[in-house]
Amino acid sequence: MKYFFLIKMPAPVRAPKKTISIANDAIFASNEIQPTAPIVVRPPGSSDTGQFLERFTEVIMFGVAMLAIWIGLLSIAFAEDVGEEKFLILFIGGLLSSAIALLMVELQAKKNDNHLMISQNYLLGLSFFFMAVGLLWGVRYLAGYVIMESPWSSQFHYLGEDVDGVFMAKGELIYAQAIGAALMCFGHQRILKRYKGETSFGWAVAAYIPLALLLVGVGTWIEWADYEVSYPLGTAIVGLSGLSMYTALQSNKAINFGVVSVVSGLIPIVYELLNENAGDDGAGGALSLLVFIIIIQGTLASSEKLKRELVEKMSFILIGEVIVAMLIANLNDYNLILGPIKSTSTEWGSELQTVFTLPVVLWLTLLLAYFPAAQKNRIPAMPIGLAFALWTLDGDQAIMPWCVALVMISYMIFAAEATRKWVANLTISALSFSYLFGDVIGNSIQNEAVNVTVAIGIVVIAETARRMDKISIWSNVQSVIFIALSSTILDSPYWFVTWIFVGYLLSMVYESMLKARSGDDVEKRNATLALLTSLTLSSGLLLFGKLDIPDSYKTDSLNGLSIEFMLLGFIVYALFNSVRDVELDFGKLLDIIAINAAGSYSYDAETNAWYLKDEADKATEMRSYGTIARPSLAFALLAISIGISTLDPDVLLNSNYYIIGIYLLPISLLIYEVYRMDVISSESRALGTLMLLVIAGASMPLMSETRMDHTDGLFKAGIVWDLVFLLAPVAVHFIITKRGLDRDVLNRGADQVMLGGLLILGMLDQSGGLLFLTMYGLVASTAFKYRHHVVSCIAPLALISMFWLEDHGLAHQLLDGILSNVELATEPTVLWFSEVTGLIVGAHMMLILCSSIYDIRSRLVADEVIENPYPWVIPAIWFLFSIAAVLPTASWLPLIAVIFGITNSWIRGDLALIPMLSVALIFSFLIGFSDGLSDFDDHVFGSSMLWSGIGIFGLWLSEQRGILRMNVKEGSNSFEMDLPLEAQLRFLAMASLLLSFNVFGGIGMIAASAWATQDAFQKGNKISILFLPLLHGLTVGNELSTFEIADEAMRNILVGSVFFIEGLVLVIYSSKTDLIYDSKLFDWENDEEFFNFVEYMGFAGVVSALTGVLYGLGENQTELALFITTALLTGLAITGFDSKHSHVRWRRALGVYGSMITLIILFNQIDEVIYRSLTIVLMGLLALGYGFIYQQRRHTIDVRDTEEVHELNTWIEEAEVTPAKGLMAKVEGTDKSEVVEVIETVEEAAEEVVEKIAKAVPVPKPVKADPMRTPMRTPTRKNEGYIETLQSFDVRMPPEAIEQIKRTIEMTPHEGFNPVVRVNLLGQIVLDFEPK
Helix, strand or coil: CHHHHHCCCCCCCCCCCCCCCCCCCCCCCCCCCCCCCCCCCCCCCCCCCCCHHHHHHHHHHHHHHHHHHHHHHHHHHHCCCCCCCHHHHHHHHHHHHHHHHHHHHHHHCCCCCCEEEEHHHHHHHHHHHHHHHHHHHHHHHHHHHHHHCCCCCCCHHEEEECCCEEEEECCCCCHHHHHHHHHHHHHHHHHHCHHHHEEEEHHHHHHHHHHHHHCCHHHHHHHHHCCCCCCCHHHHHHHHHHHHHHHHHHHCCCHHHHHHHHHHHHHHHHHHHHHHHHHHHHHEEEEEEEEHHHHHHHHHHHHCEEHHHHHHHHHHHHHHHHHHHHHHHHHHHCCCCCCCEEECEEECHHHHHHHHCCHHHHHHHHHHHHHHHHCCCCCCCHHHHHHHHHHHHHHHHHHHHHHHHHHHHHHHHHHHHCHHHHHHHHHHHHHHHHHHHHHHHHCCCHHHHHHHHHHHHHHHHHHHHHHHHCCCHHHHHHHHHHHCHHHHCCCCCCCCCHHHHHHHHHHHHHHHHHHHCCCHHHHHHHHHHHHHHHHHHHHHHHHHCCCCCCCCHCHHHHHHHHHHHHHHHHHHHHHHHHHHCCCCHHHHHHHHHHHHHHEEEEECCCCCCEECCCCHHHCCCCCCHHHCCHHHHHHHHHHHHHHHCCCCCCHHHCCHHHHHHHHHHHHHHHHHHHHHHCCCCCCHHHHHHHHHHHHHHHHHHHHHHHHHHCCCCCCHHHHHHHHHHHHHHHHHHHHHHHCCCCCHCCCCCHHHHHHHHHHHHCCCCCCCCCCHHHHHHHHHHHHHHHHHHHHHHHHHHHCCCCCHCCCCCCCHHHHHHHCCCCHCCCCCCCCCCCHHHHHHHHHHHHHHHEEEEEEEEHHHCCCCCCCCCCCCCCHHHHHHHHHHHHCCCCHHHHHHHHHHHHHHHHHHHHHHHHHHHHHHHHHHHHHHCCCCCCCCCCCHHHHHHHHHHHHHHHHHHHHHCCCCCCCCCCCCCCCCCCCCHHHHHHHHHHHHCCCCCCCHHHHHHHHHHHHHHHHHHHHHHHHHHHHHHHHHHEEEEEEEHHCCCHHHHHHHHHHHHHHHHHHHHHHHHCCCCCHHHHHCCCCEEECCHHHHHHHHHHHHHHHHHHHHHHHCCCCCCCCHHHHHHHHHHHHHHHHHHHHHHCCHHHHHHHHHHHHHHHHHHHHHCCCCCHHHHHHHHHHHHHHHHHHHHHHHCCCCCCCCCHHHHHHHHHHHHHCCCCCHHHHHHHCCCCHHEEEHHHHHHHHHHHHHHHHHHHCCCCCCCCCCCCCCCCCCCCCCCCCCCCCCCCCCCCEEHHHHHHHHHCCCCCCCCCCCEEEEEECCCCCCCCEEEEEC
């Protein structure tokens, strides 16, 4: 056995990964069976890790190649003094690029029975793109050649003319390009129908090309057509748009059809907006073509062949485009031009020109074209869009569409049985919105009688539909609100008209709530939403003065009191208080929003699947905050409070200051609501506090203005105000004390919100301390008693408010009798703390700190488990700030606080805070050395880093020797940390010392570098080794700069040399895997750790070497540095493709993408045009080479082709005869007799162990096997592909896929491997061969 211990273990060799794959593929509402996707086959021993990235990089490289080459060609073609030849260059370049890409696709497709992979799919799309480019410029070149150089110029004079040696195209040339594009598009379709598999990108490009030609040629074609939408241009726009939609349909991809349909509707708009020289008579010609596109889209939408879901989703976008077109036509007064039909023609009378305008024709075309589809319930957006579009029409042209719309909507709601309720709701809402918005922007109907009739018609239709349950209550309310907000109602000469409308709305909502009392939750929800909408409208009318009562109805004794707010508030409270059991509170409303936001699916973590929620899941019990959280109550209290706040402030400055007590009205209502509650939960108390804050906030304008006018003595009105608002907490406390606390409905979070609200209420103090000190004391004592630590920690923020210390208050007069200089004592010195407030906060925080220490003592001494112990970090910070406000200077207080925190953590045995406190130690030194950041410079920063680094080094040393862990209990959070404390402290200490820079001659950086080097080579710290080039480079640069050695250029070269040399050393050692693996310096947990470290070492070395080149040469010789970097990266990429390093993907990734990026940077650095162009062409050629190399790495096989299977056989045989490596190689190199002796010894020992185990283990009794599912008999054709499993489900696969799998298994040698079928993340069926 001794010979085994003498053998050195070589580094493990990672097996090369070889993937063999065949890709797969995927509007119409048909049930026909789609072609079965090919099976992805992975031969025995292979893996698909990184296959997607390599395929992606291959596509990217081909794309970069084409793009870069074309940029170079365009740069040369459009250089100065280049004539018609530029079109020839683009023509040849486009066709050549297309031919190359198509040839590559064809060569690969033939090997796979015309099945395309993902990469070939993208190449096919690129081929179509370059073919279109070549066609576009080719037709242009041929036209110029025929007119200017050929003898047949007279026969083709309609294409253009020669003007002083320059070819001037005519409109008929559009025909040539459009016909060429159509023929090319049909050719694309024929090519695509030849292929199977992945053709989605090719179909997308083929569908988008006609529209792309229209967009590219917009400026040129308009110029050729002499800025007139002539027959050639109009035919091309409509024809190519229709062809694009037809091609998208042939692709059977919803995304293609959606994009093409949307862009087709935008094409006429784009042409119209860019045709600025059309003239008055020609304006609107391009936009009028939208009529034909609407007809095409409407015809397609009515076809039953298209999926209904697709048509429904697309209808909203398409109709939205028509609405935009109508708005543009109306704003610019465009004409209707449809061939010979022109609205500017003298044959049209003035009445027809007024009625049949372009917007009206678009609206009517939309109605007629989409009406058949709407009848089939396929276009829900049609009635909604038509109703919404009415606001774009103005004047007399709007009369006919409005009348037609009322008839159409009446028919849809009352006669058409197929109309869905949500469509009717949105249609009514859109109709009323159009009426209001058109009225606001001045697009209302000019005829007053027709205008009023339309408004009455909308209200009558909405109300009738609601009573017939055709629409929801909220839709009816919304419609009435929109009509009420129009000038027809708001500008009425009678002030009570708006009150009548508000009363009608509220009574309608009240009626719906009475009806909902016997209904379900949905009716209650709709009624509450209608109430919210009505209250929103009422608030708007109040704020804008539309509900103002004339002064003749008011008395002088009101002193400016706005009775409108108070009257409406009392009406709302009295009306809806009787239906308080129906109205949903804010808790239930928030739950409804949360449920709707969560969607229709729920995620189950156990099964890792999404499930469609059923009604039982959605009908969960919703949380309730109680009747105190009703929206009607909140509105009533706010309205009454605002009404009181309109009181004249001068009244409160005299002896009538007690009038401020009128705020007892809303507060009494609030207390009464609390008293009537059966259960007072934590949420109810929190909501009550928030409502109290709302009342107080509403009173602030009145109190602020009164306080500003107050000049001398106590602010008596403020004292009364404080007493009134103190009444609510006292009354609620009395009610709860009398009843008893409802402990079943307690919620700590809600209680903390309540306490925070009371703190804010105290900050609104008006008397000078009465309300503030009471609320602060109440909150502080309650939070301390019930351990609400969040509230305790934020309580000092309340001291920001300084109103209670002003000279008009009680506290100021009291302090004035005690202190010699009350103004100095109340002046903030640190943050917002003064001497007075500092003492208050200091006493509060000291209480918490003492309790925290008591908790520590109880835990350490008595071994008690303290739930929710008192905090100490944040209270300690507040304590230091407050004491700093009392003391004369405090720049070193943060350092003392940090030392206290570190000591506290050490005593508590809680080391989790030590890293954070170490960071705080750095900032405390910064504050101390800079005298509170007032004198900050480089030397202060360096000194702070040096001393903080020394301090953290001391902590690290204490951790190393176990001093820090003296009080840590076993099993605590500090006993085992995710990231070792030693490592965190070491990092912080090194970082601090490194950032000390040139202080004391850079001793800190030298110490940090030496420490890191020692840590790397003595302790085998792998991370430190990777960062050594960076540390050494920065240290050398710092020392050279500190002692001013050599000039700047030489220093850059020296520092760059350090980076380059050390990076080169890392690269060299990363390739010596055996040396690294056998080194005593490192310990490897597993082989994967070793592989990762070697890869990281090589990556760090490459980055360091490249950094050295760029740093050393970049500033003075940038182009040379970039060229060297490109060469190094290219070499790195080439080595990454070598079989030795084929498993190291980062070499290829960094080399390939890095060389591309550096060439792009080099391209931008070069000024000469020719060299710039050659550089970008070079980049394209390099990318093309990368693409071919990536393509060669992947081998494709066909399940029907045996030649590729022979290659697979060869690969397997080669793998079987590969010479032994590693341990077996060492064993084979030893003497055979010694090996035999060792083997025999091992066999004898094994036999003895087996015999002992056989004697010790009893023979088990026979156990009856569990019944198992019997395998299926030979399946019939009907059940072919149906696979039974031992799980709770079975599997059905396409029969064609089963046949492919069988043939592949028969043709693939897989001895020692089991064929396993799985589905990968892309949804592909994968055939794996897993080891037995």
